[in-house]
Amino acid sequence: MLASVFVTGHQDETRAAYDEVVELYASMFADRLEAQPFSRNMIGTFAELVRNTGNLRAADVGCGPGHLTAMLHELGLDACGFDLSPAMVDHARRAHPALRFDEARTEALPVKDGALGGVLAHYSMIHTPPGELPALLAEQVRVLAPGGLLLVSFFGTDGPEPVRFDHKVTPAYSWPVDRFAELLAGAGLVPFARLLHDPASERGFLDAHVLARLA
Numbered sequence: 308m309l310a311s312v313f314v315t316g317h318q319d320e321t322r323a324a325y326d327e328v329v330e331l332y333a334s335m336f337a338d339r340l341e342a343q344p345f346s347r348n349m350i351g352t353f354a355e356l357v358r359n360t361g362n363l364r365a366a367d368v369g370c371g372p373g374h375l376t377a378m379l380h381e382l383g384l385d386a387c388g389f390d391l392s393p394a395m396v397d398h399a400r401r402a403h404p405a406l407r408f409d410e411a412r413t414e415a416l417p418v419k420d421g422a423l424g425g426v427l428a429h430y431s432m433i434h435t436p437p438g439e440l441p442a443l444l445a446e447q448v449r450v451l452a453p454g455g456l457l458l459v460s461f462f463g464t465d466g467p468e469p470v471r472f473d474h475k476v477t478p479a480y481s482w483p484v485d486r487f488a489e490l491l492a493g494a495g496l497v498p499f500a501r502l503l504h505d506p507a508s509e510r511g512f513l514d515a516h517v518l519a520r521l522a
């Protein structure tokens with residue numbers, strides 16, 4: 308009982324925090340993909356690799372306002388978006404009425420085992436406490452088909468341990484990229500490509516994108 312209270316705690320906080328800032332967040336990020344060339348190109352590569360698997364089904368987990376779900380759709384994937392914030396899901400549905408968005412936690416996706424060719428997690432695992440990431444990654448492994456792709460983008464740091472910081476919306480963690488790759492490998496994924504670049508923001512962390520494949 309205590310354990311479940313602990314597990315849902317940060318998610319309730321994250322949900323409430325994003326529900327509060329939907330319109331501001333969407334105005335800052337949803338139409339600005341041209342200002343994020345590294346993300347755009349990694350997502351393009353991810354979509355191409357997913358198409359090559361022959362399984363076009365993909366989930367954008369922690370989709371926020373849905374703009375990257377729409378990008379995956381434009382890139383030829385059968386994409387849907389999940390987010391734990393009802394207000395974000397509402398916004399995404401209104402912005403992209405032809406696409407499917409559902410309220411769901413990345414920890415418990417309403418998706419059958421092995422159904423997806425790809426999962427995109429663009430800065431949506433950043434709020435998950437480090438101790439809970441293995442379970443979160445195990446859920447992505449559950450929904451991926453063999454050979455399926457996971458693209459995770461997050462804040463990278465040089466130090467040996469993840470660092471908790473005061474993200475503008477709600478607390479978040481930056482990760483040593485090698486440590487994150489080890490977690491992916493521990494979950495049964497094969498991390499095979501990474502892109503690190505200087506930050507677009509003033510926070511000073513690297514922006515990190517890691518592509519992994521389910522063996």
Ligand SMILES: C[S@@+](CC[C@H](N)C(=O)[O-])C[C@H]1O[C@@H](n2cnc3c(N)ncnc32)[C@H](O)[C@@H]1O
Nearest residue numbers: 325369370371390391392411412413429430431
């Ligand atoms: C920084 S925003 C990123 C949104 C979008 N992926 C983007 O790149 O613009 C983080 C999003 O992840 C969602 N999120 C965080 N933790 C989540 C979880 N455990 N399950 C589902 N959604 C989550 C938040 O509600 C928020 O919409």
